[in-house]
Amino acid sequence: MGRYPLNKRLVLLSFTVLLTLVFMLIASSSGAQDMRIDSYRVSLVEAIQFAKTQNKWVQAAKIAESAAVEDRKDAYKAALPAVNTNASYQRFSDLTLFTDRLNHAATGPRKPTPHTAALGIDALFNIYSGGRQQALQSEQEARFRIAEVNTQDQTGNIALQTASQYLELVRLNDLNKLIQDQLGRAQTRLNNINSLFRNQKVTRSDVLRAEVMLSNVELSLQQNENDVIIANQKLNVLMNIPDSVRILPSDSAGIPKPEITSLLPLMEEAGTTSFVVQRAGHYVEAQRAKVKGVQSNTLPSLSFYTAYGLNYPNYLFFPPVDQTYAIGFVGLKAQYSISSLYHSKSKIAASKLRVKELELHQQAAVDNVRIQANSYYIKYKEALNRISVNERSVEQARVNYRIVSTKYFNQLALLTDLLDADNLYQESRFNLIKAQTDALAIYYNLLYTSGRL
Known part of the structure; x- marks a missing residue:
């Protein structure tokens, strides 16, 4: 800087400081924008629908289902003819002939030409293979159904978690109002x-x-506000939205509850519509298809095959002729593995036993689902009754607090009585909120158990 005059150095220094301040202001403003918290009012139904489409676990399940679709297509395409093309070219060296073992060598060109080439196409079409192809298609069809149910199950599970977390956030927000x-x-x-x-x-x-x-x-109040932040982050993860977003539930704990009679069809259908039961049934179908595939190994197979090609030189005549020729053929190929009679015996027996095992799993799953659905139905009825009792308790506790407060400030009661009345009033209001959110949680558990979520 020694080559600049003093006034120019001062101007340059001032400009540098000003530019630095501008960059600092831009950085601080962008940082403030990054820390900005966006708030959105979302209903329970909206949160569930959003999580069903955006959750990462659901997206992974959908990808697995798409892969199963491709596997099913591959099983059906396996019935198409297998077509191959081939081409070859060889250039032979000179032919060396020995007499008297390795003595008296003579060298000459390969007859009729040192060049050979071939170009052809062949096809094989399965006519009958003991039902192996149909068994493979049936198995892949069942595998696709399993993947489809897995996607529905994962979607319903995420919906249940979202509903539970949303109701937890509702409970904490309402509790925050009570504490305030x-x-x-x-x-x-x-x-x-x-x-x-x-x-x-x-x-x-x-x-x-x-x-x-x-x-x-x-x-x-401080503890509950921290719990609200944690619950909001958990809900953001389920909905796959940024942590900076703040969800404000538009529904309260007092939203209308479904009638108890509306749960009867869910309870009755759970034994057939449950995700667990559906998946168990498809596993049985897949295993039965495997049995048919193993049994097909003991049956003969019949195939149609054909080929056509160009060859050079012509070795069909003797001596060989230096010319290119084209030839093709069609034919039938029958095959039967005698060893399959004893090789497949134990495999067939094991496959049939696994079918019985999976059938028992399916029956056990039906029993468990029926018990769960019936339990949720009973608990929901209890939750509705608990709401009614807590509503009366809140009114009674409110009147009791007002009476004790009046007595205390008129020197007719102790402070202990007043604080106990305040705690009772607070507890009764909290119990009402908890009973209301618990009832909705039980309802969504029943929806998931019955495969309707």
């Missing part, structure tokens, strides 16, 4: 108790206990 309400009561109560203390109507002990109660409520 309790915090307001605790602050008002502390102010009133301080007024009574200044007028020497209560002891210092009441003030301290009211302050402790206020501190506990503040800690509960």
